[in-house]
Amino acid sequence: MPRATTNSDAFNAVAEPRRREILTLLTLREHPVGDIVIALRLAQPSVSKHLRVLRDVGLVRAHRKGRRVLYRTNAAAIRPLYEWTKTFERFWEHQLLRIKERAEATAQKSHPAVPNHKEET
Amino acid sequence: MPRATTNSDAFNAVAEPRRREILTLLTLREHPVGDIVIALRLAQPSVSKHLRVLRDVGLVRAHRKGRRVLYRTNAAAIRPLYEWTKTFERFWEHQLLRIKERAEATAQKSHPAVPNHKEET
DNA sequence: TTGACATATGCTTATATGGGAATATATTAT
DNA sequence: ATAATATATTCCCATATAAGCATATGTCAA
Numbered sequence: 001m002p003r004a005t006t007n008s009d010a011f012n013a014v015a016e017p018r019r020r021e022i023l024t025l026l027t028l029r030e031h032p033v034g035d036i037v038i039a040l041r042l043a044q045p046s047v048s049k050h051l052r053v054l055r056d057v058g059l060v061r062a063h064r065k066g067r068r069v070l071y072r073t074n075a076a077a078i079r080p081l082y083e084w085t086k087t088f089e090r091f092w093e094h095q096l097l098r099i100k101e102r103a104e105a106t107a108q109k110s111h112p113a114v115p116n117h118k119e120e121t
Numbered sequence: 122m123p124r125a126t127t128n129s130d131a132f133n134a135v136a137e138p139r140r141r142e143i144l145t146l147l148t149l150r151e152h153p154v155g156d157i158v159i160a161l162r163l164a165q166p167s168v169s170k171h172l173r174v175l176r177d178v179g180l181v182r183a184h185r186k187g188r189r190v191l192y193r194t195n196a197a198a199i200r201p202l203y204e205w206t207k208t209f210e211r212f213w214e215h216q217l218l219r220i221k222e223r224a225e226a227t228a229q230k231s232h233p234a235v236p237n238h239k240e241e242t
Numbered sequence: 243t244t245g246a247c248a249t250a251t252g253c254t255t256a257t258a259t260g261g262g263a264a265t266a267t268a269t270t271a272t
Numbered sequence: 273a274t275a276a277t278a279t280a281t282t283c284c285c286a287t288a289t290a291a292g293c294a295t296a297t298g299t300c301a302a
Contacts, residue, residue: 003260004260049250049251051249052250
């Protein structure tokens, strides 16, 4: 079995760094394809293909305006990724807390506020 | 150019649903490979391969304990994904706000507290 | 209509994939 | 040493990719 297709869900779509850059660019305001070509220095067909993937999974919305097609990020589609990663938040915080505790314990040994006679350096 | 390898970064590694399930399973406490095989009903070589990818990008840590190899999730490695998605938080919140406003405006038209004479239904 | 501009699609190619089956490696027990 | 257990690796295959290039589609202007 090959990898899931890039347009199967948001997780697969954002795995590609260029697509993440495109999403960032299209967040503040909508842009035509040509803007992305210039900003990311990619070939126009490449940009259109990336946009196609992002569109398929709902990460961007598009509408024509004359000859141009304006794209904008649909932030709501990123939310599931956020929610999933947030599941782990308390665990990395717990890790950081332990690291901090160990650092303080080490500092305690080197410069004890109260002399430490039980440990030998 | 093919897709970036699954073990090139955390974004690519978590694009695979089974690997996300594994991460969830290994978060609360460490588990040997066999536990994952049973819990996810995957073949043992598949699990080992997924673990290899997760290990390559630092999403899990492993250590031997007798014949077993115990794996646990390294939550800190998920944080970059969280931070990136969080970048868009205010935008989906803004979207939700607008949706709410429109809903209230619609309710206002159907059941106006103050009679509305400017709009024709 | 013809031409210019903007975007999308189709084709090709090298490469990576995930699962299955077989096998290799590591550790413990006898 | 040999067997049993636990995990890792290798080989196979069908399939999807991203980029490059050519070409199709869509829109406006003269």
